[in-house]
Amino acid sequence: MFRRNLDSQRARSLVYLLLVAKNGSIPALRTALGTALVGTSKSLLRGRICQFRCSPYTGYVSAPHCQLHPLLTVFRSSLGVALTLGLVASAHAVPPQTVLHCGKVFDANALKLDTEQSIIVEGKKITRIESGYVSPANSRIVNLKNQTCLAGLIDLHVHLSSSIAPNYASEAFSFNPPDYAIRAVANAEKTLMAGFTSVRDLGSPPGVSVALRNAINQGIVKGPRIQAAGGVSSTGGHGDPTNGLRADLMATGGANLADGPDDARRMVRQRYKEGFDLIKIATTGGVLSLAKSGDAPLLADEELASIVKTAKDYSMPVVTHAHGAEGMKRAIRAGVQTIEHGTYMDDEAISLMKQNNTWMIPTISAGRYVAEKAKIAGFFPEIVRPKAATIGPLIQGTFGRAYKAGVKIAFGTDQGVAPHGENAREFEYMVEGGMPPLEALRAATLNGATVMGMASLLGSLDAGKLADIVAVSGDPSKDVSVMSKMAFVMKDGTIYKAP
Numbered sequence: 001m002f003r004r005n006l007d008s009q010r011a012r013s014l015v016y017l018l019l020v021a022k023n024g025s026i027p028a029l030r031t032a033l034g035t036a037l038v039g040t041s042k043s044l045l046r047g048r049i050c051q052f053r054c055s056p057y058t059g060y061v062s063a064p065h066c067q068l069h070p071l072l073t074v075f076r077s078s079l080g081v082a083l084t085l086g087l088v089a090s091a092h093a094v095p096p097q098t099v100l101h102c103g104k105v106f107d108a109n110a111l112k113l114d115t116e117q118s119i120i121v122e123g124k125k126i127t128r129i130e131s132g133y134v135s136p137a138n139s140r141i142v143n144l145k146n147q148t149c150l151a152g153l154i155d156l157h158v159h160l161s162s163s164i165a166p167n168y169a170s171e172a173f174s175f176n177p178p179d180y181a182i183r184a185v186a187n188a189e190k191t192l193m194a195g196f197t198s199v200r201d202l203g204s205p206p207g208v209s210v211a212l213r214n215a216i217n218q219g220i221v222k223g224p225r226i227q228a229a230g231g232v233s234s235t236g237g238h239g240d241p242t243n244g245l246r247a248d249l250m251a252t253g254g255a256n257l258a259d260g261p262d263d264a265r266r267m268v269r270q271r272y273k274e275g276f277d278l279i280k281i282a283t284t285g286g287v288l289s290l291a292k293s294g295d296a297p298l299l300a301d302e303e304l305a306s307i308v309k310t311a312k313d314y315s316m317p318v319v320t321h322a323h324g325a326e327g328m329k330r331a332i333r334a335g336v337q338t339i340e341h342g343t344y345m346d347d348e349a350i351s352l353m354k355q356n357n358t359w360m361i362p363t364i365s366a367g368r369y370v371a372e373k374a375k376i377a378g379f380f381p382e383i384v385r386p387k388a389a390t391i392g393p394l395i396q397g398t399f400g401r402a403y404k405a406g407v408k409i410a411f412g413t414d415q416g417v418a419p420h421g422e423n424a425r426e427f428e429y430m431v432e433g434g435m436p437p438l439e440a441l442r443a444a445t446l447n448g449a450t451v452m453g454m455a456s457l458l459g460s461l462d463a464g465k466l467a468d469i470v471a472v473s474g475d476p477s478k479d480v481s482v483m484s485k486m487a488f489v490m491k492d493g494t495i496y497k498a499p
């Protein structure tokens with residue numbers, strides 16, 4: 001499902017840095033390896049041996065640090081080592097299945113809540129769901145009788161390496177990819193603990209989201225399942241990293257800029273080569289980029305056609321950031337999968353989206369956040385502030401119109417603008433905007449899984465799907481704000497949070 005791209009030196013060094021980030025300081029690699037050992041022992045307890053591997057960073061770290069490597073190998077292959085750590089009794093006691101006793105269960109297909117159900121999990125999968133509370137012999141029971149269980153939540157629009165603060169524009173001068181990588185590790189864990197077990201990262205500096213995705217898949221750090229988007233932008237467009245800089249820096253251009261269909265084709269191929277899962281473009285200006293217009297169209301029809309056609313060769317969906325109507329329509333006609341934000345969506349854009357099966361990812365959270373911060377003098381650069389004040393407050397209204405008109409909507413926040421871990425506030429904004437609570441839950445489960453191309457594995461609590469299961473205290477159909485009270489998080493059958 002996910003490509004592994006750990007061969008390059010850059011990826012190896014980033015995985016190393018991700019490890020270091022998790023453990024707090026650069027000289028602490030021994031601690032990092034120690035943590036890997038503890039992680040391995042925990043995995044062993046869960047019957048999932050050998051999540052951790054030394055190979056991503058051998059050849060990168062110095063020899064003395066690697067003295068622990070053989071120990072890891074011995075540990076993996078010998079219960080004798082586990083004996084010395086006093087773990088064998090527990091390892092033998094691990095039941096083969098986990099049974100969740102859920103007071104309520106969200107049925108994303110039927111759009112209803114069932115009561116008093118048992119979800120049986122074996123390994124990484126849900127094996128069956130039974131009515132009432134069953135307690136098969138030799139199973140671990142998790143009491144969620146006061147909770148509502150749902151499929152793991154999916155946020156289709158996050159930037160795990162971003163955290164917007166008053167000085168964000170100056171990061172272009174002081175941050176290196178490892179700085180972003182370290183921040184992304186912390187944000188990934190916050191996101192998982194908030195119940196979001198899968199995300200699309202729609203833009204992080206070169207290499208970061210791919211390395212983070214791989215490190216999470218290998219169990220090196222905790223975080224959601226990631227589909228990583230590689231960016232293709234245009235000169236001066238939203239996503240041009242040299243916007244707003246002085247002339248000599250601006251002349252350096254960006255590694256992601258495509259002007260003309262040939263350039264566009266090459267960019268998409270380059271993103272594929274770098275290991276990305278999908279392509280993110282910007283067909284209109286953006287709020288936070290250091291450029292004047294937030295809604296001017298970007299990318300011409302022939303460039304868009306080239307991007308979508310080339311991406312299709314690699315089975316990579318194309319998603320676009322779009323506020324203005326013209327750029328949005330060009331992208332819909334070209335065949336993009338999702339419109340992110342969609343602020344100035346007019347009736348023609350709405351009908352084009354319905355004709356082309358284009359999804360809207362609203363990101364009301366980002367709109368609300370920038371509108372609020374635009375009131376604070378100095379929070380945003382002066383070129384950004386009027387865009388934030390104008391565009392930010394409109395998104396929720398557009399979302400309500402699109403929903404009523406029947407546009408397909410899936411959940412996305414643009415977190416990294418607003419704080420990571422507060423993703424579930426989007427549910428409140430969606431309900432305020434006119435969507436019934438259970439439909440908002442479906443937008444973040446089944447619809448998210450459909451957009452990710454993973455509906456056979458994720459998005460609903462059905463036998464045979466991956467055991468990504470979360471539970472909130474209370475009844476979200478009555479008060480959707482309880483989605484922020486995450487009590488239980490399981491991803492791939494592993495419990496990360498329990499009441």
Ligand SMILES: [Zn+2]
Pocket residue numbers: 157158159202203414
């Ligand atoms: Zn974004």
